[in-house]
Amino acid sequence: MRTLISIRLRNAAVLLVLATMLCFTLVVSAPGNVAVLIAELRSPKATFEQIRAVEEELGLNDPLVVRYGNWLGSALKGDLGVSYKTGESIGPALAGRLHVTGILVAGGAIFAMILSFTLGFIGALMPGSIGDATTRIIALLGASMPSFFVGALLIYGLAVELRLLPTFGSAGLSSWIMPWMTIGLLPAAVLSRVVRVGLEEAMARPFALTASAKGLSRGRIIFRHALPNIAPTYINALGAQGGAMVVGAVVVEPLFALKGVADLFLQGVLFRDFMVVQACLLVFLTSFIILNLLVDIGMMFSDPKLRRQGANA
């Protein structure tokens, strides 16, 4: 087990370096020039010479390899550079925003888990019932609606019309409810199908008949016998949806005026502030890698066959 995790961590480090390289290349080769924007900020009618001066100042004319090397060198020392736009150090700015995105995604994931299990169990306990049909419709709607639409709908319904919840901000639990629902609805819809279909398949397997021959009730067979069998599939799907939620934060954070990492990323993209973009991407990539590691560990714990392999690795 421990060896397996250390192997995964080593792989993750290599993966992280390769991924940042790719991101660096993509961001730098994207159209638009930050030097033009900065020069225009300093004097609205910047001359070509002034722009060249800014480029020189920022080191934009160095070869790509040198620029990446410089960036990686200081990043390893904990220095993520300064924002081209504000001149602020990016590290502290990012650190002050991490918890916002963290709460958003974690809360959304918990919301998605609760909702998906509720919907999935209703369907599995009473297959073919009205409840089952309702859960299917909710899942279909949830999976079909983009999060910006869901968010707008929630804001209109819960905040504007019913005046139950604040429309934005991150003060107190009530302001988090809508962002969590917005970011968690699609994963909840997808995961509810994983639960429903997984339980149905498990209940059709011979061990469910054995459990029935023991005299267990349908409810107990579902919870005690079928559920442990869908755990690996569910954890895997949850990991994939978790990744999707980190990406979804780019939409949800601006919608609810949350000052998180995704919001910073968006600002960086708009200003071609690629030091900020690169730092945000580093955070996203790291979170993906941690997520995948957690999924692997979770799979190992939930699947007896994988657990023994892990112990022997």
Next chain:
Amino acid sequence: MTGALLQVRNLTVDLFTARTALRPVDGVSYSVQSGETLAIVGESGSGKTVSNFAPLGLMPTGVVADIHGSILFDGTELVGMPEKQLRRIRGGGIGTIFQDPMSALNPALRVGRQIAEVGELHLGLTSMQAEARALELLKLVRMSDPEARLRQYPHELSGGLRQRAMIAIAIAGEPKLLVADEPTTALDVTVQAQIIALLKDLQQRLNMAIVLITHDMGVVAGTASKVVVMYAGRVAEYGTAEQVLLEPRHPYTQGLIAALPLPEDPPGSPFRGLPGAPPILGAPVKACAFASRCPLVLENCTKAVPQLLSISGVSATACHVVNASRLKEPANA
């Protein structure tokens, strides 16, 4: 036959799925005394399994079973019993062993837990007591290294060990009747013998009756005191093991026994199978279902369903030909 542990009378099962309706069991009767073994033999699809599982409510999801007739188990009528009471019988009064021990055990749960939960449910044990009892049961089914087995998962056990675990589960509720559905079919020949020996041993120790569903005549000869031969959902022949195996009277039973490979057969000799195939179980046929494959077939065989006729001293047979000759010269022996 009063005082029988299991008394099945005129049992008929109709199965309805989304697409089809079948009658896999049609007017079956037999009885099992406590502590004895009854073997039900027949080809695949002859209704052996369904006749035992459908009345217990053990059907795959999506299949609706319509059951007529009567099954008295220990004095209680099982046909029409509400599911809630039936659950107490399943695993409690009647234990069940399935054909394939790999798929019948839950791959995600430890063996010990799967055994222990039966004790918790039917004997009202705490989980500690049930775990302790699971250990005893593993010793009882002669599992090597039982302490370690308790904490293992099914995939870590061999086929024979899995079937022993399955047997431990089946007897964990202290059943009076054990229904074993082809318990040795999925196992190696050497392991088959061990499992049969184990079942016989457990039967004596725990005074269980066993309904053994099989198509292995060797197993029947070694274990059963009574035999039901089923063909196309009906009882073809019913009698003691000696009667049915040594003096089979129904042409189907005779064909089954003649089909057994003999030690003196030269290598490479062809199998003596029965010609033809069993009928598809759709609407009940108003004729002898075996008529198309029968060497003795008479005109009457395609016109009326033969009734199971019991005569003392010999096996009861549902065959026009056999029964006609019996009636002409009444048995005096």
